[in-house]
Amino acid sequence: MRFLFSLFFVIIASAATAAPIKYDVNKDTSDVGFIYTFGGKDIKGAFNDFDIDVAIDFKSLKNSTVSVSLKTQTASGGFIFGTQAMRSKKILSAKAFPEITFLSKSVTGRGDTAQILGDITVRGITKPLTLTAQLFRPKGSDINERDNLIMKITGTLDRFDFGANGYAKEVAPDLKINIEAFIKKQ
Amino acid sequence: MSLRNTQTRFGLITKSLHWIIAIGLWALFFFGKYISNLELGPDNFHLIPRHKAFGILMLGLITIRILWRTTNPPPTALPAKPFEHLIAKLVHVALYILMLATPLFGWIGASATGFSIPFFGLFDIPLIWGEDEAVADLLLSLHGYSAMAMMALALLHIAAALYRHFIKRDETLRRMIR
Ligand code: HEM
Ligand code: HEM
Numbered sequence: 001m002r003f004l005f006s007l008f009f010v011i012i013a014s015a016a017t018a019a020p021i022k023y024d025v026n027k028d029t030s031d032v033g034f035i036y037t038f039g040g041k042d043i044k045g046a047f048n049d050f051d052i053d054v055a056i057d058f059k060s061l062k063n064s065t066v067s068v069s070l071k072t073q074t075a076s077g078g079f080i081f082g083t084q085a086m087r088s089k090k091i092l093s094a095k096a097f098p099e100i101t102f103l104s105k106s107v108t109g110r111g112d113t114a115q116i117l118g119d120i121t122v123r124g125i126t127k128p129l130t131l132t133a134q135l136f137r138p139k140g141s142d143i144n145e146r147d148n149l150i151m152k153i154t155g156t157l158d159r160f161d162f163g164a165n166g167y168a169k170e171v172a173p174d175l176k177i178n179i180e181a182f183i184k185k186q
Numbered sequence: 187m188s189l190r191n192t193q194t195r196f197g198l199i200t201k202s203l204h205w206i207i208a209i210g211l212w213a214l215f216f217f218g219k220y221i222s223n224l225e226l227g228p229d230n231f232h233l234i235p236r237h238k239a240f241g242i243l244m245l246g247l248i249t250i251r252i253l254w255r256t257t258n259p260p261p262t263a264l265p266a267k268p269f270e271h272l273i274a275k276l277v278h279v280a281l282y283i284l285m286l287a288t289p290l291f292g293w294i295g296a297s298a299t300g301f302s303i304p305f306f307g308l309f310d311i312p313l314i315w316g317e318d319e320a321v322a323d324l325l326l327s328l329h330g331y332s333a334m335a336m337m338a339l340a341l342l343h344i345a346a347a348l349y350r351h352f353i354k355r356d357e358t359l360r361r362m363i364r
Contacts, residue, residue: 038227039227039228079228080304081235081301084301084302088300089317169225170225170226170227
């Protein structure tokens with residue numbers, strides 16, 4: 001692991017700022033990954049281009065917002081044919097639907113994790129989705145560090161909900177979302 | 187031994203192509219049946235591009251064989267009843283047609299899946315059809331049927347060759363070997 005944990009509630013408790021802080025995402029170090037099951041084995045895929053906007057209100061978490069846009073034509077399935085399958089019409093149909101978007105509607109915190117309820121749009125179909133977020137400090141940083149943080153977002157998605165149902169015999173419907181975003185105060 | 191066919195004998199090139207392609211087609215047939223019944227996963231999916239690459243290689247050899255034959259007619263057929271000549275002729279023509287159609291259907295169908303067709307990691311074979319699930323499904327099932335028809339005719343063809351060799355005891359099979 002490239003960083004040390006710092007629990008969410010620690011940051012929240014020690015925060016002094018009132019307004020949400022806006023963050024930029026470092027695309028080079030961040031990883032928008034997911035795990036899918038192909039023939040019973042877990043494979044890691046990723047989106048190589050994306051935009052993530054984060055605003056965190058450490059005093060009042062419900063004022064925080066997250067929006068994500070993934071460029072489907074940069075989707076990778078972990079190996080060449082997995083990538084081709086992902087971008088094909090039978091899964092993401094990347095030419096017709098160049099973006100996957102997620103917009104948060106409410107953020108609630110409990111302990112060291114936050115639940116982000118929002119709308120995700122895949123292949124033009126919008127459904128509610130709840131993601132789990134955790135914040136971490138970089139290794140060796142000060143306990144009060146808030147300018148540079150690492151946000152981990154996890155969740156599960158059923159691709160069949162969005163008509164991305166190709167290769168159903170080989171590839172399981174559920175995907176695990178695994179985003180590791182290195183965020184920097186604007 | 188002559189490279190070219192003569193009036194009475196098959197040349198080395200015709201014979202080599204006949205036997206390499208015969209072995210290759212049987213191998214690809216069983217390979218194809220095997221992969222279409224597999225439960226695909228990370229450990230075995232690479233067999234599909236391998237089938238495609240061998241199939242394209244075979245298509246190349248078949249094309250060379252047909253071109254070679256147009257400039258290089260086979261020796262005069264050995265004596266047989268007229269209807270035997272006719273059936274032999276029909277089966278040979280049908281085999282040539284199926285030898286072209288089978289890999290071509292495979293190539294079009296495989297192209298329409300949208301997956302690339304790497305040629306043994308050297309380069310990618312061009313895709314000759316845009317991504318289209320309906321075309322892929324149709325052409326790949328035609329591919330399977332035409333492969334089956336081809337092998338059924340090949341069995342008939344083999345039976346005729348064995349009949350000529352063991353029952354009629356003529357030179358037909360020996361001529362294709364020696
Ligand atoms: C002349 C040589 C070839 C022969 C004899 C052959 C034979 C076969 C056979 C018997 C099957 C199984 C069909 C079934 O039972 O459904 C098959 C499947 C297939 N073949 Fe070929 N094939 C040849 C060339 C090619 C070529 C050139 C390509 C593509 C470039 C190709 C692509 C495929 C594909 C994609 C499948 C489906 C595999 C699957 O079910 O997932 N084949 N082939
Ligand atoms: C997939 C397998 C095979 C295919 C597609 C095939 C195809 C052909 C074709 C198209 C010809 C006609 C050559 C021409 O006149 O242009 C031919 C000739 C011949 N084949 Fe095959 N063949 C196959 C397997 C075999 C096998 C296993 C045998 C032997 C048991 C065999 C024995 C012969 C003989 C003896 C000839 C010469 C016939 C003549 O003199 O007219 N073939 N083959």
